[in-house]
Amino acid sequence: MKSDPLTSRRDFLRMGTTALAGAAFISSGACSPQPKEASQKARKLIYRALGRTGLRLPIVSMGSVYAINLVRTALDKGIVYIHTSSGYSERNHERLLGEVFLGRPRDSFVIATSPDLPYTPMKGSDRSSDIGKDVDPAQILESIEGSLRRLRLDYVDIYYLGSIGNREVTLHEPYMKAYEKLKKDGKTRFVGVVTHENEPAVIRAAAESGFWDVVLTAYNFRQSHREEVRAAIRRAAQAGLGVVAMKTQAGVYWDRTRTKKINMKAALKWVLRDKNVHTSIPAFSNYKEMEEDLSIMEDLTLTPKEKRDLELGDELGLSGCYCQQCGRCLAQCPAGMDIPTLMRSYMYAFGHQQPKKARDTLRSWTSTEIACTTCGKCDVDCSLGFDVRSRALDIARILEVPEEFLE
Ligand code: SF4
Numbered sequence: 001m002k003s004d005p006l007t008s009r010r011d012f013l014r015m016g017t018t019a020l021a022g023a024a025f026i027s028s029g030a031c032s033p034q035p036k037e038a039s040q041k042a043r044k045l046i047y048r049a050l051g052r053t054g055l056r057l058p059i060v061s062m063g064s065v066y067a068i069n070l071v072r073t074a075l076d077k078g079i080v081y082i083h084t085s086s087g088y089s090e091r092n093h094e095r096l097l098g099e100v101f102l103g104r105p106r107d108s109f110v111i112a113t114s115p116d117l118p119y120t121p122m123k124g125s126d127r128s129s130d131i132g133k134d135v136d137p138a139q140i141l142e143s144i145e146g147s148l149r150r151l152r153l154d155y156v157d158i159y160y161l162g163s164i165g166n167r168e169v170t171l172h173e174p175y176m177k178a179y180e181k182l183k184k185d186g187k188t189r190f191v192g193v194v195t196h197e198n199e200p201a202v203i204r205a206a207a208e209s210g211f212w213d214v215v216l217t218a219y220n221f222r223q224s225h226r227e228e229v230r231a232a233i234r235r236a237a238q239a240g241l242g243v244v245a246m247k248t249q250a251g252v253y254w255d256r257t258r259t260k261k262i263n264m265k266a267a268l269k270w271v272l273r274d275k276n277v278h279t280s281i282p283a284f285s286n287y288k289e290m291e292e293d294l295s296i297m298e299d300l301t302l303t304p305k306e307k308r309d310l311e312l313g314d315e316l317g318l319s320g321c322y323c324q325q326c327g328r329c330l331a332q333c334p335a336g337m338d339i340p341t342l343m344r345s346y347m348y349a350f351g352h353q354q355p356k357k358a359r360d361t362l363r364s365w366t367s368t369e370i371a372c373t374t375c376g377k378c379d380v381d382c383s384l385g386f387d388v389r390s391r392a393l394d395i396a397r398i399l400e401v402p403e404e405f406l407e
């Protein structure tokens with residue numbers, strides 16, 4: 001794989017909507033108009049049962065969309081499941097959804113959220129940071145109260161524990177007890193786990209637990225371990241778990257300068273052709289992309305051209321924006337940077353064009369300066385050929401951007 005350096009400030013500014021000055025990190029979803037024709041057309045929706053929860057959902061759902069009108073339109077178009085987290089946009093994403101839900105029948109949407117728990121560095125591990133086992137379960141119990149207040153609801157449908165990168169945390173009893181209590185108290189109907197690294201181990205553990213109802217996992221055509229993820233998903237579905245897929249479009253762009261977009265429909269079809277995936281939260285951030293994602297329900301067949309499109313990155317030697325979260329880089333950084341989290345944040349900002357989510361991700365790991373900004377030399381050898389230092393420098397700038405530019 002070729003690396004694709006974007007080192008100069010000039011290059012950085014050339015990236016249009018992600019330049020720091022002025023409209024810096026403004027996402028396209030906030031201002032793009034809704035296409036009239038598409039809004040008037042009735043759309044075919046495919047529904048699948050979310051495992052033993054009994055919920056029947058369209059196979060296309062919605063992740064962290066920050067433009068309120070886009071969220072409203074998505075619900076009006078038949079999307080039912082909305083995913084958020086109390087950490088998104090410093091709790092403002094839940095507030096935004098609370099406004100959207102006002103006046104809507106409670107059974108017309110399914111809302112999933114999670115507590116904002118600090119990442120714990122996984123010392124001596126080849127794994128990135130995750131929440132570890134040291135979080136006080138009382139934090140989980142308290143956190144849902146804030147979420148319910150902000151969402152203006154009495155209960156959520158799914159309360160997730162995330163992000164998890166290993167089996168032990170998935171099966172950690174104190175966490176399961178806290179989630180059990182929330183279920184018993186009627187604060188949540190179902191409980192789930194979120195994973196975007198070491199996914200197969202987490203999914204298998206969730207399936208074995210007999211406790212978790214749903215798993216939300218990264219799953220896409222670019223994952224080097226996709227067959228292992230596929231097998232784990234099959235096992236989870238057979239055990240009755242609901243399966244929700246995220247990172248379905250593998251970082252959205254093949255290149256850092258965003259000149260080559262991944263065929264979004266093809267990528268989403270690739271995921272949803274697997275019937276063990278019950279719904280997905282694709283990376284749409286504007287009306288056009290939402291329509292594109294919804295349109296895949298007309299026909300899930302991958303055309304020969306779409307299949308070829310999914311191989312474009314390999315053909316052109318482009319590394320894309322999706323970090324495999326494989327952890328190979330971790331032991332290589334003398335400063336102990338959580339490179340997978342940095343790269344995930346990079347993907348949200350530059351691929352998904354979700355600067356707020358990018359910053360939330362960074363802050364969940366660190367609020368201090370990122371060591372890469374003062375590090376003179378980087379010998380990190382990424383399995384995808386990422387130029388880790390230049391990407392880290394690009395994303396580190398997001399911590400300096402004033403809130404009002406992160407729309
Ligand atoms: S930056 Fe590269 S080596 Fe590190 S986790 Fe991502 S893909 Fe793996």
Ligand code: SF4
Nearest residue numbers: 333335372375378389
């Ligand atoms: S630039 Fe330096 S601190 Fe950053 S990842 Fe590379 S070696 Fe680590």
